[in-house]
Amino acid sequence: xxxxRRSSGGSRPTPPHDTYPLxxxxxxxxxxxxxxxxxxxxxxxxxxxxxxxxxxxAPDVVPEIASLVSAGxxxxxxxxxxxxxxDGAWLVHTATGDPEVDARVAGDAELLRTFCVTAGDAAxxxxxxxxxxxxxxxxxxxxxxxxxxxxxxAGRDPRRAVRVRDAVVxxxxxxxxxxxxxxxxxxxxxxxxxxxxxxxxGPGDAxxxxxxxxxxxxxxxxxxxxxxxxxxxxxxxxxxxxxVDVGKTSGHHPVPQEEITALLVARALAGRDVVRLKxxxxxxxxxxxxxxxxxxxxxxxxEVVPGVTSxxxxxxxxxxxxxxxxxxxxxxxxxxxxxxGQVPGGTDHTLVLLMGVTRLADTARALVxxxxxxDTPVxxxxxxxxxxxxxxxxxxxxxxxxxxxxxxxAPAVTVVGDVVRRSPAWTGPASAHGAAHTAAxxxxxxx
Numbered sequence: 294x295x296x297x298r299r300s301s302g303g304s305r306p307t308p309p310h311d312t313y314p315l316x317x318x319x320x321x322x323x324x325x326x327x328x329x330x331x332x333x334x335x336x337x338x339x340x341x342x343x344x345x346x347x348x349x350x351a352p353d354v355v356p357e358i359a360s361l362v363s364a365g366x367x368x369x370x371x372x373x374x375x376x377x378x379x380d381g382a383w384l385v386h387t388a389t390g391d392p393e394v395d396a397r398v399a400g401d402a403e404l405l406r407t408f409c410v411t412a413g414d415a416a417x418x419x420x421x422x423x424x425x426x427x428x429x430x431x432x433x434x435x436x437x438x439x440x441x442x443x444x445x446x447a448g449r450d451p452r453r454a455v456r457v458r459d460a461v462v463x464x465x466x467x468x469x470x471x472x473x474x475x476x477x478x479x480x481x482x483x484x485x486x487x488x489x490x491x492x493x494x495g496p497g498d499a500x501x502x503x504x505x506x507x508x509x510x511x512x513x514x515x516x517x518x519x520x521x522x523x524x525x526x527x528x529x530x531x532x533x534x535x536x537v538d539v540g541k542t543s544g545h546h547p548v549p550q551e552e553i554t555a556l557l558v559a560r561a562l563a564g565r566d567v568v569r570l571k572x573x574x575x576x577x578x579x580x581x582x583x584x585x586x587x588x589x590x591x592x593x594x595x596e597v598v599p600g601v602t603s604x605x606x607x608x609x610x611x612x613x614x615x616x617x618x619x620x621x622x623x624x625x626x627x628x629x630x631x632x633x634g635q636v637p638g639g640t641d642h643t644l645v646l647l648m649g650v651t652r653l654a655d656t657a658r659a660l661v662x663x664x665x666x667x668d669t670p671v672x673x674x675x676x677x678x679x680x681x682x683x684x685x686x687x688x689x690x691x692x693x694x695x696x697x698x699x700x701x702x703a704p705a706v707t708v709v710g711d712v713v714r715r716s717p718a719w720t721g722p723a724s725a726h727g728a729a730h731t732a733a734x735x736x737x738x739x740x
């Protein structure tokens with residue numbers, strides 16, 4: 294019979310490992326550190342943080358260890374290592390810098406069946422210290438719940454272990470790795486209210502959500518998601534996370550806003566932590582204020598996480614700044630359903646229209662009637678940061694015809710004003726009769 298173990302899921306042999314990863318509870322237990330230098334100091338600090346009773350054996354120690362001894366935090370035997378010094382120890386660390394002494398300590402520990410970490414030559418030891426980091430976590434109610442410990446061993450390559458550890462911690466901090474507690478430490482959901490986070494997901498690119506938003510998403514029990522939110526992030530959620538799709542399209546609202554708001558309240562009152570994942574920013578035509586008011590009226594804690602609004606980011610993706618020295622000193626953001634004729638300013642005041650593709654011709658006529666020149670540059674940016682991003686440019690006189698000719702579709706952001714000349718898609722002069730065209734590829738990417 295082969296001595297190799299086999300995985301339960303298939304026939305491929307699993308090679309044996311030379312270590313068994315394990316966490317040790319050393320609180321109140323005697324751990325001996327042989328050596329008094331900087332490496333020994335690091336070991337002492339880590340052991341004290343874990344609550345161990347630490348005894349240092351060394352003729353000389355660094356000042357920090359001496360201070361710990363003076364303060365009564367650790368014990369010290371002021372001499373070199375001797376036979377019998379390991380009696381009663383649960384764990385031993387040796388870091389003397391003398392290979393012969395370290396080997397002797399390791400050998401004695403082996404005879405006593407006490408695990409030993411050898412700093413000078415890891416092969417001599419029976420245990421190894423991983424690269425460790427601790428990330429603060431909260432319980433399901435948002436209260437501090439200690440730390441999540443990350444410990445990495447890397448084939449006795451400490452520098453590689455540190456790099457991997459740091460990468461994992463970064464993923465936990467930015468929410469790209471899951472942080473939500475699966476076991477509620479004996480507390481049922483029904484015994485406490487959940488929380489609601491209104492998270493602005495940005496223009497749809499997963500890289501443009503804030504770190505705070507992604508961290509909350511990783512800790513959510515329920516995610517209520519809009520059509521234009523960064524949906525690729527949903528694939529990283531656990532199988533036990535409830536995802537509710539309430540996406541709307543022009544003229545088709547399968548889940549009315551009142552039902553969405555009621556859903557947030559009901560899930561939170563049931564003890565679930567809810568993330569309302571929106572496209573753009575929750576407060577820029579996102580009805581976030583209504584949802585916040587309803588949750589607060591029900592006694593639910595609400596956090597609002599701002600997002601990168603498409604009103605600014607999508608024009609930027611097409612190379613159009615909404616303000617630019619010498620071209621535009623300010624900008625207004627409206628939906629395509631608003632009365633655009635009431636917007637102040639001429640061509641030097643940028644107008645950004647959201648959700649207005651179907652009324653583009655009416656909008657252009659209204660702006661001209663309100664006093665804007667017919668040759669005012671206009672750009673329509675479709676699917677900003679998406680796979681089919683495209684910029685169509687023209688003027689108030691002809692943009693509706695140009696958009697109709699190329700089949701412009703929602704989602705799209707329309708920009709009106711002189712700043713459109715900054716777009717690589719713009720090839721015409723200031724005259725309304727200049728040439729303009731459609732650019733299929735994004736000219737500028739900000740992610």
